[in-house]
Amino acid sequence: MKQIKNALIAQSGGPTAVINASLAGAINQYISTDGAGTIYGAVNGIKGVLRDDLINLSEFFNDENKLDLLVQTPSSFLGSCRYRLENINEESKQIISLFEKYDIGHFFYIGGNDSMDTVMKLAPLCSEKGINVIGIPKTIDNDLMGTDHCPGYGSSAKYIASVISQMALDAGCYDIKNVLIVEIMGRNAGWLTAASALSRSKAISAPDFIYLPERIFDYEKFLYDIRRKLMTQNTVVIAVSEGIKDADGKYIAESDPAPKKDMFGHGQLGGAGKKLELLVKKRLGIKVRSVELNIPQRCASHCTSLTDVTEAYNCGAHAVICSLNGETGKMITMTRNQSSSYSIQYNCTDVSVAANGERMVPDQFISQSGNDVTNDFIDYVSPLIIGEKNIKYVNGIPAYIVR
Amino acid sequence: MKQIKNALIAQSGGPTAVINASLAGAINQYISTDGAGTIYGAVNGIKGVLRDDLINLSEFFNDENKLDLLVQTPSSFLGSCRYRLENINEESKQIISLFEKYDIGHFFYIGGNDSMDTVMKLAPLCSEKGINVIGIPKTIDNDLMGTDHCPGYGSSAKYIASVISQMALDAGCYDIKNVLIVEIMGRNAGWLTAASALSRSKAISAPDFIYLPERIFDYEKFLYDIRRKLMTQNTVVIAVSEGIKDADGKYIAESDPAPKKDMFGHGQLGGAGKKLELLVKKRLGIKVRSVELNIPQRCASHCTSLTDVTEAYNCGAHAVICSLNGETGKMITMTRNQSSSYSIQYNCTDVSVAANGERMVPDQFISQSGNDVTNDFIDYVSPLIIGEKNIKYVNGIPAYIVR
Numbered sequence: 004m005k006q007i008k009n010a011l012i013a014q015s016g017g018p019t020a021v022i023n024a025s026l027a028g029a030i031n032q033y034i035s036t037d038g039a040g041t042i043y044g045a046v047n048g049i050k051g052v053l054r055d056d057l058i059n060l061s062e063f064f065n066d067e068n069k070l071d072l073l074v075q076t077p078s079s080f081l082g083s084c085r086y087r088l089e090n091i092n093e094e095s096k097q098i099i100s101l102f103e104k105y106d107i108g109h110f111f112y113i114g115g116n117d118s119m120d121t122v123m124k125l126a127p128l129c130s131e132k133g134i135n136v137i138g139i140p141k142t143i144d145n146d147l148m149g150t151d152h153c154p155g156y157g158s159s160a161k162y163i164a165s166v167i168s169q170m171a172l173d174a175g176c177y178d179i180k181n182v183l184i185v186e187i188m189g190r191n192a193g194w195l196t197a198a199s200a201l202s203r204s205k206a207i208s209a210p211d212f213i214y215l216p217e218r219i220f221d222y223e224k225f226l227y228d229i230r231r232k233l234m235t236q237n238t239v240v241i242a243v244s245e246g247i248k249d250a251d252g253k254y255i256a257e258s259d260p261a262p263k264k265d266m267f268g269h270g271q272l273g274g275a276g277k278k279l280e281l282l283v284k285k286r287l288g289i290k291v292r293s294v295e296l297n298i299p300q301r302c303a304s305h306c307t308s309l310t311d312v313t314e315a316y317n318c319g320a321h322a323v324i325c326s327l328n329g330e331t332g333k334m335i336t337m338t339r340n341q342s343s344s345y346s347i348q349y350n351c352t353d354v355s356v357a358a359n360g361e362r363m364v365p366d367q368f369i370s371q372s373g374n375d376v377t378n379d380f381i382d383y384v385s386p387l388i389i390g391e392k393n394i395k396y397v398n399g400i401p402a403y404i405v406r
Numbered sequence: 407m408k409q410i411k412n413a414l415i416a417q418s419g420g421p422t423a424v425i426n427a428s429l430a431g432a433i434n435q436y437i438s439t440d441g442a443g444t445i446y447g448a449v450n451g452i453k454g455v456l457r458d459d460l461i462n463l464s465e466f467f468n469d470e471n472k473l474d475l476l477v478q479t480p481s482s483f484l485g486s487c488r489y490r491l492e493n494i495n496e497e498s499k500q501i502i503s504l505f506e507k508y509d510i511g512h513f514f515y516i517g518g519n520d521s522m523d524t525v526m527k528l529a530p531l532c533s534e535k536g537i538n539v540i541g542i543p544k545t546i547d548n549d550l551m552g553t554d555h556c557p558g559y560g561s562s563a564k565y566i567a568s569v570i571s572q573m574a575l576d577a578g579c580y581d582i583k584n585v586l587i588v589e590i591m592g593r594n595a596g597w598l599t600a601a602s603a604l605s606r607s608k609a610i611s612a613p614d615f616i617y618l619p620e621r622i623f624d625y626e627k628f629l630y631d632i633r634r635k636l637m638t639q640n641t642v643v644i645a646v647s648e649g650i651k652d653a654d655g656k657y658i659a660e661s662d663p664a665p666k667k668d669m670f671g672h673g674q675l676g677g678a679g680k681k682l683e684l685l686v687k688k689r690l691g692i693k694v695r696s697v698e699l700n701i702p703q704r705c706a707s708h709c710t711s712l713t714d715v716t717e718a719y720n721c722g723a724h725a726v727i728c729s730l731n732g733e734t735g736k737m738i739t740m741t742r743n744q745s746s747s748y749s750i751q752y753n754c755t756d757v758s759v760a761a762n763g764e765r766m767v768p769d770q771f772i773s774q775s776g777n778d779v780t781n782d783f784i785d786y787v788s789p790l791i792i793g794e795k796n797i798k799y800v801n802g803i804p805a806y807i808v809r
Contacts, residue, residue: 078575169705172481301571388802399791405609
């Protein structure tokens with residue numbers, strides 16, 4: 004039996020509800036392979052590699068129940084970091100010396116654009132030592148190039164659409180005119196905000212309007228949209244990206260002079276949703292509320308998409324397969340099969356594709372009016388939120404595993 | 407077979423995730439009773455009674471699947487109102503005339519304190535006409551007197567505790583000192599904020615501190631608490647009621663001079679959480695984020711407590727049983743049985759008990775230090791979040807029924 008060199012895995016960037024599913028997929032694939040050595044995890048991403056802070060995952064996950072718990076635990080089990088290798092000559096020496104110390108032949112980095120930058124920089128240097136480096140995509144923002152979509156996006160989309168449908172019912176319970184503005188994550192790309200359209204069903208027409216950062220936000224058009232809609236219905240529900248900007252390229256969230264500083268030392272008013280709430284109140288004199296969906300968008304493990312969880316897991320597993328096959332400097336990708344029912348193929352692509360780009364919502368997914376998405380987008384996104392992951396609860400609360 | 411007079415039911419006040427379970431319980435109990443007539447629903451609470459806006463619920467819910475969907479639909483299916491009978495002489499004539507028009511013998515009002523005030527005012531006047539009036543408790547705030555707890559509270563508590571546990575994992579993923587402040591509903595009573603303690607498990611110690619409106623909020627003590635905790639851990643998670651007040655009885659949310667008005671015409675800064683975020687940033691110079699859990703606290707139908715859903719349903723059913731037994735002017739209550747395992751008895755009590763009071767978190771549930779809850783509270787609240795309601799999804803989103 005061929006002996007396989009040890010493996011090391013780490014997580015980086017903002018966490019998601021399924022980033023640990025990718026970790027679980029990689030661990031399980033590695034330890035199930037004949038001749039496998041030990042798989043280690045670095046604490047707090049590449050920082051843990053630089054300071055030799057590793058966990059023996061083969062030992063830690065010595066039974067299947069623990070891996071099952073890992074799959075349903077949100078946030079980064081190994082801890083995360085926001086760290087770009089800037090001094091690559093010095094740092095790579097340190098990293099490779101750690102790899103050699105632990106006899107690592109396979110390094111996996113789960114993350115977004117910045118993490119893929121790390122993979123891209125390390126891979127050629129590691130290749131001289133026979134060490135493979137593979138990136139595993141992760142981002143709720145769905146903005147990585149080279150893959151049909153990103154693990155993490157489907158679960159966030161499902162949470163956002165579910166919560167908006169519930170809030171729309173809530174907002175409509177009184178017989179008075181009112182506006183609900185929901186602010187959704189996405190500083191540059193509007194993928195998450197676009198997914199709010201999945202709230203719509205036979206029972207629910209909300210959101211009525213969807214504003215993405217890919218289009219210039221026009222205050223007067225926005226007020227006109229609301230006024231017009233209020234003529235035929237009591238409740239208007241609006242989804243906006245945190246990153247919407249005006250014609251001058253200025254974030255709506257930063258669109259007015261800082262208010263007088265107070266005893267708290269800050270005048271910060273909150274995000275785009277809060278700004279638009281104040282605008283609607285002043286200009287339309289109507290009941291209005293803004294809700295920032297905030298952190299639960301990326302960690303609501305009680306509302307994950309089974310499709311997304313499964314794909315995240317499989318991306319982790321596929322990374323191990325690719326590395327064992329000798330691939331390096333690659334990122335795992337998902338390709339949608341051309342068939343009537345949704346299915347995915349796992350591949351890998353040169354990591355530079357993902358490291359250097361940021362994928363925006365394309366024109367064909369945004370309505371002509373600029374305040375909605377198209378049916379093409381609905382066709383694209385719908386399969387990603389299908390299925391519910393049955394999770395284990397303890398004492399009425401989702402169960403987690405921590406290191 | 408004895409003919410039963412028709413019934414009318416309505417919903418009032420802020421909705422919950424399970425207010426429709428009570429509606430479903432009442433409908434099912436009524437239509438399953440031998441000799442039952444028709445059960446109607448008034449649209450938008452007592453306002454629908456005043457303007458003769460009724461739905462025939464016997465007809466609408468002509469199959470069980472629809473009732474099942476009703477149980478899992480958040481917000482008030484019938485629509486709600488915030489309306490107190492002030493001109494009782496005039497209004498009661500109008501109401502009773504409608505009751506007579508539809509041959510109503512049983513009127514059920516699902517709601518909180520204000521709704522129980524309506525029941526209290528109507529019951530004696532209706533009793534002359536042989537019409538029974540029963541209140542069905544509903545409030546996420548858990549502040550109704552006369553009952554062990556209120557339908558709606560358990561599901562909100564479960565949602566709050568689950569989301570805090572997830573956000574605590576998220577906040578702890580980097581190796582940097584940071585503070586997360588979670589603002590929870592409860593203007594006067596701290597029941598919901600207290601329930602955040604249920605987030606704690608073997609894996610999670612958050613929230614580290616819990617501040618209720620039942621205690622005076624002291625800025626310096628708050629900062630001291632955080633500073634001390636940061637000496638031993640990286641991430642401090644804090645749960646605060648929206649209704650916390652300072653020693654002068656002033657809401658923390660309104661605690662500083664209004665900032666300069668801007669182009670939006672308002673200087674409003676947001677709630678208590680946002681205020682404390684700014685305070686921590688200024689005084690401790692540390693990474694801090696505040697999250698307002700907002701509307702999902704009362705409508706997260708994808709995260710309801712099976713115990714709560716069942717009890718809400720049973721309260722609705724028990725109201726019908728009581729009214730058919732000739733009770734009037736009563737509110738349905740739950741009494742906890744004195745036994746080792748949790749169980750409930752459904753009773754009813756004079757509605758004036760609930761109409762005139764507001765139940766605060768008692769002293770024995772709040773820690774001496776004033777920044778946490780006691781084990782007595784944990785014993786009280788733990789059973790209320792147990793069990794998960796399996797809900798039906800369509801296209802990846804919870805399914806609902808609307809009128």
